[in-house]
Amino acid sequence: xxxxxxxxxxxxxxxxxVLVLLVGGVWFLNNLPDFxxxxxxxxxxxxxRKAKHFEEDALYVITTGTGAPLPDPNRAGPQxxxxxxxxxxxxxAGPGSTRQxxxxxxxxxVDALFLTHYxxxxxxxxxxxxxxxxxxxxxxxxLPIYGPPGIEEVVAGFEAAYQLDKGYRIxxxxxxxxxxxxxxGEVHLFDLGTDLMASDVVxxxxxVQVIAFNVDHTPVFPAVGYRVTYKGKSVVIxxxxxxxxxxIHHSMGADVLVSEALNHEMSSMVSEATxxxxxxxxxxxxxxxxxxxxxxxxxxxxxxxGIPYLLITHVLPPVxxxxxxxxxxxxxxxxxxxxxxxxxxxxxxxxxxxSEKITIVELLKK
Ligand SMILES: [Zn+2]
Ligand SMILES: [Zn+2]
Numbered sequence: 001x002x003x004x005x006x007x008x009x010x011x012x013x014x015x016x017x018v019l020v021l022l023v024g025g026v027w028f029l030n031n032l033p034d035f036x037x038x039x040x041x042x043x044x045x046x047x048x049r050k051a052k053h054f055e056e057d058a059l060y061v062i063t064t065g066t067g068a069p070l071p072d073p074n075r076a077g078p079q080x081x082x083x084x085x086x087x088x089x090x091x092x093a094g095p096g097s098t099r100q101x102x103x104x105x106x107x108x109x110v111d112a113l114f115l116t117h118y119x120x121x122x123x124x125x126x127x128x129x130x131x132x133x134x135x136x137x138x139x140x141x142x143l144p145i146y147g148p149p150g151i152e153e154v155v156a157g158f159e160a161a162y163q164l165d166k167g168y169r170i171x172x173x174x175x176x177x178x179x180x181x182x183x184x185g186e187v188h189l190f191d192l193g194t195d196l197m198a199s200d201v202v203x204x205x206x207x208v209q210v211i212a213f214n215v216d217h218t219p220v221f222p223a224v225g226y227r228v229t230y231k232g233k234s235v236v237i238x239x240x241x242x243x244x245x246x247x248i249h250h251s252m253g254a255d256v257l258v259s260e261a262l263n264h265e266m267s268s269m270v271s272e273a274t275x276x277x278x279x280x281x282x283x284x285x286x287x288x289x290x291x292x293x294x295x296x297x298x299x300x301x302x303x304x305x306g307i308p309y310l311l312i313t314h315v316l317p318p319v320x321x322x323x324x325x326x327x328x329x330x331x332x333x334x335x336x337x338x339x340x341x342x343x344x345x346x347x348x349x350x351x352x353x354x355s356e357k358i359t360i361v362e363l364l365k366k
Contacts, residue, residue, distance in 0.1 A: 053104075053363060054083050059233040059351040061256055062104060062363070063313050063343040065097035068260075069121040072318035076100050076345055077121045080237050080258050080313065084208045084230035087111050091226060091237050095124035098132055100345045104363055108137030112203065113185070114210065115147035116239030117223035118154055127158040130185050135169055139182040146188040146202055148212070148222035159184040192224065196246050207231065213250040215241030217291050227254065231353040236307075240314065242290075243297035251305035255351045255358065258343070259301065260314030262292035263328050270317045285317065292316060299332035299340065309358050310336065313343045 054060055060083040067075030077094015081101065088105060090113045101107060110133055116122055130143050145155055166183050192198040192214050199213035209229045217223035217240045225239040227250055236251040238259040251257055271285035293301075295312060302310040312329065319328055325342050332340045339358075341347070346364025 053348060053361075056350070057085075057231070057353050059084050059228070059230045059235060059255070059353070061235050061258060061311070061349040061351070063258070063311065063347045064100040064104065064345060065092070065094040066313045066315055066343045066345055066347070067094070067096075067121075067318065068314045068316045069119075070316065070318050072315070074345065075315060075318065077124055078260075078314050079125075081105070082228045082235060082237075084228065085206055087205060087208050089114065089203075089208070089210065089228065090129070092116055092122040092239075093125040093129045094121050098125045098128040100364065101129070102132065104346065104348075106136065107132035108139070110143065111205075112144040112146060112188075114203075114212075114226055115145065115151065115154070116215075116225065116237070117148075117217060117220050118150050119220060119240065122240070123154055123158075126154070126185070127162050130158065130183070131162055131165065134183045135173075135178055138176070138178045140179050141182055142184045142186040144188055145185040146190065146210075146212075148224055149189065149191055150222065151189050152187050155185040155187050192222065194221075196244065197249065199246075199250055211250065214246055215239050216244045216246070217241050220291070225250065227251070233351045233353055235349075235351070236305075238293065238298075238301075240291070241293055243293050243301070247293075248301050248304050251301055251307060254305065254307050256309045256311060256349055257298070257302045257305070257307045258311045258313055259298040260292060260316075261295045261298050261312045261328075261332075262288060262314075262316040264289050264294055266324075266328065267317050288316065294331065295329055295340075296331035296335055299334075299336035302332075302338055303336040308338045308356075309349070310338055310340045311343045311347070311349060312340065315342065 062081040064081055065076035065079035067077055076096030078092045079094050079097035080091045082089045088109050088111050090110050133143050169178050170180060190202045190212055192200055196214050196216060199211050202212045203210035211227045212224045215223050215225045223239055226237045228235050234254045235256045236254045238247055240260055241247055267285050267289050271282045274281035319325055329340050346362055348361050348363050350359045
């Protein structure tokens with residue numbers, strides 16, 4: 001025995017050291033000292049504020065909600081943030097999107113919210129966004145919210161629902177920390193009328209211009225898309241729409257198209273697979289095919305409008321496995337030579353003002 005030990009002395013020493021380290025490591029994790037707790041919390045708080053990701057002079061596009069009404073564990077409801085100069089503009093507020101937004105920027109830094117239409121998957125988190133912006137920084141003015149007709153009703157409804165919460169927070173933190181005047185939203189209504197090709201400048205501030213244009217999401221009306229321009233660079237946000245000339249026309253020469261997309265074949269598969277369910281799943285999966293653009297059509301828009309980069313969001317149906325991302329995008333890639341990327345919650349696209357080099361990083365993926 002002794003001989004065996006002596007012969008493998010080194011192995012025993014190394015094995016013993018590993019064992020001590022393992023036992024020590026487990027003990028350390030179970031009895032984490034205060035300094036380590038503090039260090040980890042400090043790190044988490046500082047990395048939650050990722051201002052460093054937006055230092056360069058560029059037009060930034062961040063998707064903080066890339067899902068749609070159908071549940072997807074990895075995707076919040078639709079939301080896209082555009083950062084240009086010192087302005088932070090938010091487009092739509094789908095369910096769960098405020099949480100994703102706050103992992104990337106401070107809710108208090110949002111300058112304005114723009115709504116594409118009033119389907120619940122695009123407005124469900126408006127109350128949370130207004131509340132978080134107000135409660136975390138105590139602005140004196142409410143959040144400017146831009147949208148087509150119907151916006152007064154929607155903003156007023158969310159304000160009514162959050163009225164009690166507003167009272168609790170004022171009672172708890174005081175009017176200096178949370179001035180009552182800063183709660184809720186300030187309505188900025190624009191009306192493009194019924195002409196599908198209509199558009200108008202709805203926002204212009206310090207070199208950042210936002211154009212709203214009509215899209216076709218019938219029977220949903222009104223429904224608009226947006227084009228944001230900063231220092232000659234622009235991004236188009238499709239909103240929910242079928243393939244339409246309006247989208248191509250208003251996307252001409254943009255740098256990035258953020259388009260919703262519904263894959264018809266996959267939606268038919270979902271409809272087929274849920275046929276025997278005792279709910280509306282099968283019917284809805286079939287119905288939604290007639291008012292959303294397909295990946296292939298989004299590719300045609302990007303191609304015909306001369307856009308080098310297509311970012312697919314509002315992913316329908318949900319993609320349950322990464323292996324299905326390429327099949328989802330296949331038809332878009334077949335028709336279009338530019339970059340096609342399925343956005344994730346936390347995808348950041350940078351469009352530098354002084355070059356053509358568009359880059360992409362994931363801010364929330366571990
Ligand atoms: Zn939608
Ligand atoms: Zn919709």
